[in-house]
Amino acid sequence: xxxxxxxxxxxxxxxxxxxxxxxxxxxxxxxxxxxxxxxxxxxxxxxxxxxxxxxxxxxxxxxxxxxxxxxxxxxxxxxxxxxxxxxxxxxxxxxxxxxxxxxxxxxxxxxxxxxxxxxxxxxxxxxxxxxxxxxxxxxxxxxxxxxxxxxxxxxxxxxxxxxxxxxxxxxxxxxxxxxxxxxxxxxxxxxxxxxxxxxxxxxxxxxxxxxxxxxxxxxxxxxxxxxxxxxxxxxxxxxxxxxxx
Numbered sequence: 001x002x003x004x005x006x007x008x009x010x011x012x013x014x015x016x017x018x019x020x021x022x023x024x025x026x027x028x029x030x031x032x033x034x035x036x037x038x039x040x041x042x043x044x045x046x047x048x049x050x051x052x053x054x055x056x057x058x059x060x061x062x063x064x065x066x067x068x069x070x071x072x073x074x075x076x077x078x079x080x081x082x083x084x085x086x087x088x089x090x091x092x093x094x095x096x097x098x099x100x101x102x103x104x105x106x107x108x109x110x111x112x113x114x115x116x117x118x119x120x121x122x123x124x125x126x127x128x129x130x131x132x133x134x135x136x137x138x139x140x141x142x143x144x145x146x147x148x149x150x151x152x153x154x155x156x157x158x159x160x161x162x163x164x165x166x167x168x169x170x171x172x173x174x175x176x177x178x179x180x181x182x183x184x185x186x187x188x189x190x191x192x193x194x195x196x197x198x199x200x201x202x203x204x205x206x207x208x209x210x211x212x213x214x215x216x217x218x219x220x221x222x223x224x225x226x227x228x229x230x231x232x233x234x235x236x237x238x239x240x241x242x243x244x245x
Contacts, residue, residue, distance in 0.1 A: 009047045009057075010038050011142050012069070016052035021074040025058060027067035035064040045072075051138050051149035053077045077147040079108075082168070082188035083235060085150075086111040086161055087228045088195025089125035090118040098225040099133050103140035103150050105232045110137070112155045113192070116200045127154045158203050162210045164190070170212040171235065172204070173227050177214030180231075182238050189235050193228045 012031040019025060025048060027035075040046065040060060046069060048056040056074040085102055089095050089112035102110055110133075112125040125133070134152045141149045168188035171180060192207060199207070208214065217230045 009045060010035065010040055011047040011049060011145065013138055013142055014048050014050050014069075016050045016054075019048055019050050019054040019056045019071055019074050021056070021071055023071055024061070025056075025069045025071050027069060029067070032065055032067035035060065035067075040064050047145075049141060049145075049147065051141060051147075053079060053147050055145075055147050080106060080148055081186065081239065082109065082190075083107050083232065083239075084109040084111065084168075084188065084190045085193070085228055085232055086113050086156070086190065087193045088113050088115045088118050088199070088224055089155060090121045090195040090197075090224065091123045092125045092129055093123070094223075094225045095125050096133055096136050098228045099136050099150070099152060100140040101225075101229045102232050103137040103146065104144045105229070106146065106148075106236050107150045107232050108148065109153060110150050111153045111161065113161065113195070114155050114157050115195050115203060117197045118195045125155060130154055158199075158206060161192070162206065166211070170207075170210070171215045171231065172207050172212040173217055173231050174204070174214035175216060175221060177216040180213075180215040180217075180234050180238065185239050189239065191231045191235055193224055193231060195224055 012027055012034060014025045042060050042062045044060050046058055046060060048058050054074055054076055056071050058069040058071045061068040061070055083106060085107045099110055118124045130152050137149045137152055168190050171191045173193045192212060217227055
């Protein structure tokens, strides 16, 4: 009686390139603190992620405060197909929330967009917020267990975004669009979501002229972070390969 389910293995983050089976990994202070808060003892097993495709299992060496882990096994996961989310960055707190959700949904790249309606907003995402947003993406995969964390890029203008090379499927979240569909499941997917209040008519025209297909996400107007999560979920789901049964 009273056995119940075993406790889930604690997950900690390490720097990319430091996970090698048979070697020792060192944890940053924040991750060592996480072990202490969770009352992990020396000798206990932990799961390790580097956010760049390596997932390992290790064992804490000695006092967890020292942040030393012996890496026992390590699996390397191939990089996923590009699922790029570019979003008008008018409110950094709500943008941070969508970064977490996008990480859980398998987005590979997140680009904060400066648009006509965000350029003068005091709470917009700026380049000095990117490191904190990247940390939120990493914390999200710690919870979800995903082997890859999305890269959070510096703020870009729409003009800079349109300088990207072609060859990708391009979607623009748009209330006047059609239901989203794929011509090529294997292609990279770039998804653009406007800020609160939407894109200007000139910005919309520029994106449509650059090959973006307007896609409708539902019957109602969505807040930008809700639209970002919706389009990421739809894009990821439509690209799943059919399962043979």
